Amino acid sequence: MNKNSKIYVAGHRGLVGSAIIKSLEKEGFTNLIYRTSSELDLRKQFEVEAFFNKEKPEYVFLAAAYVGGIQANNNFPAKFIYNNLMIQTNIIEAAYRSGTVKKLMFLGSSCIYPKFAEQPIKEEYLLGGPLEPTNEPYAIAKIAGLKMCSSYNREYGTNFISVMPTNLYGPNDNFDLENSHVLPALIRKVHEAKKNNNNIVEIWGSGTPRREFLYVDDLADACLYLMKNVDAHQIGECINIGTGIDVTIRELVEIIKEVIGYEGETIYNTQKPDGTPRKLLNISLIEKLGWRASTSLKEGIKQTYSWYIQNEG
């Protein structure tokens, strides 16, 4: 990949896509292309093919997807499976057909692994047991995406790599109280409780599930590193991206309260689902390939909170 290579970032306004664009620009890549969903609906096969034929990208980051937290996944299973299957299928097929794409990176998620997978989760545990029911349709779509990439590599000799990031957070995240992931939701809840002198914040579930959180700039750095240095034949069907450290939701709440400076109480609503009890990735493979995360959870939350109060708070 050189500084003039034509690079398409699908989903460039999202949490991940915007961080990838920022990293690419910082490293001096100048030939970047992108479209909003209203300019190009990636669920429309002919439009996606026409876009690839016209633009002829050489490298593709597939960071467009239909994304949400535990409750959104639970409430909208049809939208999660349909939108994700369509978006990823159209891009992967068009990338192959175009003949111009030298490498494609498909963004999956750590929810592809079995609900009760041995921890930390190795890439090889894929399909070793039943999935977490709250996000099974989304996980099935992501598994289909990585299987498409590996199948195209095997049959057509493409260089499509699938990365499986752990739970992400950072600037440009979705801070919606119903449909977002836990970290942005808790930043907003605690911020608003402090602002309104409200002494109680409600946390969903029991607070005991463990999650691993990766700051999105670190994720973008990992994606660029892999795009530049690693080819599909050097990894198996996918590669994990994480920090190797997890915390309970209860511990996460305490860090967020400390960063925001909130001393009120928290109550746990056990009517809401806990989801997977633990989701910690084994990151030996990416470390062996030479990459490691650099932002601590507390530092990442400080950066995210600062972005939130400037942009949304």
Ligand SMILES: NC(=O)C1=CN([C@@H]2O[C@H](COP(=O)(O)OP(=O)(O)OC[C@H]3O[C@@H](n4cnc5c(N)ncnc54)[C@H](OP(=O)(O)O)[C@@H]3O)[C@@H](O)[C@H]2O)C=CC1
């Ligand atoms: N957030 C997380 O914690 C994690 C995310 N991931 C993966 O990272 C990837 C990116 O996620 P994230 O950045 O969080 O998601 P966001 O929701 O922040 O961004 C997704 C982007 O996809 C675009 N998009 C959605 N539907 C369409 C469509 N029909 N046509 C064109 N574009 C569309 C949107 O574009 P527009 O703004 O123009 O509408 C949006 O900017 C996903 O594959 C996700 O699975 C993996 C692990 C964890």
Ligand SMILES: C[C@H]1O[C@H](OP(=O)(O)OP(=O)(O)OC[C@H]2O[C@@H](n3cnc4c(=O)[nH]c(N)nc43)[C@H](O)[C@@H]2O)[C@@H](O)[C@@H](O)C1=O
């Ligand atoms: C990245 C990953 O994200 C999703 O899986 P998840 O990790 O379970 O997602 P989550 O961030 O929404 O919740 C994590 C934990 O936190 C608890 N929790 C407390 N209070 C709030 C709260 O206020 N909001 C939310 N959302 N969760 C809360 C919540 O009950 C759960 O125990 C997948 O569906 C799928 O999209 C995927 O791949």
